[in-house]
Amino acid sequence: AQSVTQLDSQVPVFEEAPVELRCNYSSSVSVYLFWYVQYPNQGLQLLLKYLSGSTLVKGINGFEAEFNKSQTSFHLRKPSVHISDTAEYFCAVGGNQFYFGTGTSLTVIP
Amino acid sequence: DTGVSQNPRHKITKRGQNVTFRCDPISEHNRLYWYRQTLGQGPEFLTYFQNEAQLEKSRLLSDRFSAERPKGSFSTLEIQRTEQGDSAMYLCASSRTGGLLETQYFGPGTRLLVL
Numbered sequence: 001a002q003s004v005t006q007l008d009s010q011v012p013v014f015e016e017a018p019v020e021l022r023c024n025y026s027s028s029v030s031v032y033l034f035w036y037v038q039y040p041n042q043g044l045q046l047l048l049k050y051l052s053g054s055t056l057v058k059g060i061n062g063f064e065a066e067f068n069k070s071q072t073s074f075h076l077r078k079p080s081v082h083i084s085d086t087a088e089y090f091c092a093v094g095g096n097q098f099y100f101g102t103g104t105s106l107t108v109i110p
Numbered sequence: 111d112t113g114v115s116q117n118p119r120h121k122i123t124k125r126g127q128n129v130t131f132r133c134d135p136i137s138e139h140n141r142l143y144w145y146r147q148t149l150g151q152g153p154e155f156l157t158y159f160q161n162e163a164q165l166e167k168s169r170l171l172s173d174r175f176s177a178e179r180p181k182g183s184f185s186t187l188e189i190q191r192t193e194q195g196d197s198a199m200y201l202c203a204s205s206r207t208g209g210l211l212e213t214q215y216f217g218p219g220t221r222l223l224v225l
Binding site for chain 1: 113114143145150151152153154155158166168201203213214215216217218219
């Protein structure tokens with residue numbers, strides 16, 4: 001069985017501050033991990049994905065995530081956020097079908 | 111490059127009515143997925159197709175729900191005898207047939223409200 005837990009439902013952060021959005025997964029099979037972003041009234045957009053290889057994955061818009069097998073985590077980070085990063089962020093695990101977390105709402109405060 | 115499109119974007123219906131949604135995937139993508147997203151939740155997998163074959167269905171997909179992809183291109187999701195609990199955003203995604211490693215690209219969704 002596969003599942004994802006996003007520990008924070010809402011994360012407020014000031015503009016230009018760093019941010020970390022937490023994701024823990026559970027999987028009994030090979031792990032493929034994803035972060036998607038959903039802007040208001042838009043579809044889900046892939047930020048980054050981990051399939052294999054280097055545990056530090058860089059994505060679009062300056063985001064990066066680190067796969068930690070021992071802690072079963074795949075936290076998303078950005079060193080300096082912008083107002084435009086305000087959105088809902090979803091972590092997902094899977095292959096043929098995705099198992100999504102419940103999402104983290106990131107609000108960037110001017 | 112046109113992305114995944116879904117129609118309609120919004121649908122309001124009365125309880126007991128049937129509704130049908132359409133998804134047009136990215137043209138060279140063989141795989142097509144349907145998800146449902148309710149308020150405050152992440153998307154939940156419903157079903158997926160490879161070409162015209164429906165390969166997997168979630169137990170969330172009750173017998174009131176049916177999905178088709180007759181020619182391996184666009185897909186339709188029909189909900190019969192809608193209930194208020196069916197109110198949600200219905201998302202479609204597509205990917206190439208790379209197996210597990212291909213990225214899923216999502217459409218903007220169809221928001222259903224059952225009164």
